[in-house]
Amino acid sequence: MLFNTVDFAVFLPIVLLLYWGVFKNSLRLQNIFIVLVSYFFYACWDWRFLGLIFLSSIVDYLIGLQFERVVSQKNRKRLLGCSLVFNLGLLFAFKYFNFFIDTFSDVFSLFGTQIQTTSISIILPVGISFYTFQTLSYTLDLYHQKIKPTKNIVVFFAFVSFFPQLVAGPIERASRLLPQFSKKRKFDYSSQVDGLRLILGGLFKKMVIADNCALLANQIFDTYPTQSGSTLFAGAVFFAFQIYGDFSGYSDIAIGSSRLLGFDLMKNFNFPYLSQNMSEFWKRWHISLSSWFRDYVYIPLGGSRVSNTRLVLNIFIVFLVSGLWHGANLTFVFWGAVHALLVIPVLIMHKKYKTPTPLAPVAIWRQLLNIGVTFCMVVLAWVFFRAPTLTDAFTYIDIIFSSSFFTMPMVSRSALVLIFIYMFCEWLQRHKEHVLDVSHLSRPIRYCLYYLVCFAVFYYAGDLQPFIYFQF
16 A cells, blocks of 8 residues: 555545544554554555564564573573564565576586576565564564663564554554554644644655656656766756655655654654765764664664774664665665765764864855865765666666766656756755744645645645555
């Protein structure tokens, strides 16, 4: 069930009416209802994979109960190991088995040895990377004694399967989301209004920005050998806004829908294309994932409080794993490596001079220059993310840096104007929670803006495109 369909437009109001009407006086019934509608929501994708969510939930719930009973550190490590092996084992089997088998075969072929390999034909369960990391945050926080295990099985199942963020995040921490299922939730008008604003803004990002940019990006990437360098760079820009509008739009709708139910999910995007360096970009882009890797991978490796050599190694490990998380393809791994190379100089300089580099106040012209340079680096890196193979990616970039870059791009001018106007709006709203956080404006201006956005969603919406991050 897609957020940008009539099905969800019918589903969500029915859920809200029953949630705040029939079940408002019982926290337990509200939580049971959330579990049921979440499983129904996921079943609309493929009911056969409901067993995976159930199995993942019950295993980590039982492991959590055992954490309260064991005392020795040795046994605690065993429990954590069981959770890691089970969850990452499922992820490996469904997402990475064929990738590693093929890579293993390719390595041997480099030395002139051909080996017979077996691959499996299997559908990737939608959202498995997201809810796997969410359940892992529970057992990891238990191991580090940041939280106590929950004994309420309904609460835990609701935490794992919560439908707004089930298939594409934000990846919530158990320490942040679990307690919200145990507290009585009250209907709050201001939260409802802000939730609707987030949903409206998310639909605009997805249906107006992302879907239209997708058509242009696909056309250019599919025919890139015949295009000029300037057109290819424009195609990379279109893809940059496709993936941003698509994923941040989904996150906004998920956060807004959760707010309508009385929950507060973490902010997942904070105007990332206004970043002034690559380190800041990763503090603004897919925040729930980047902070997950920071807390559970980067800091345990030693973080930045190590030698520069070890710091470089830590950053490469985090970004290579992050790239692999996005997809079982060498293009994603290389994309992660490129970002590591771009982030390392910023972090080393920050460590050396102890200055707040990402947030340093500078003149407007210098901010814009930093933003422009950072954006160009991000756009070029996106080519590796979008291209089907590394060969395609390098050829694509090679054409960009040819003399044809200085020709006029053969692209839609109206799409570029739309992107410019939207980025200007983000610049004006950069100190707000989100781009439609307009509570400071007068009522007539607010409603004119709402109607204008609604009109754009219905009138300028492109062909319905699937959400990109569902494949991860």
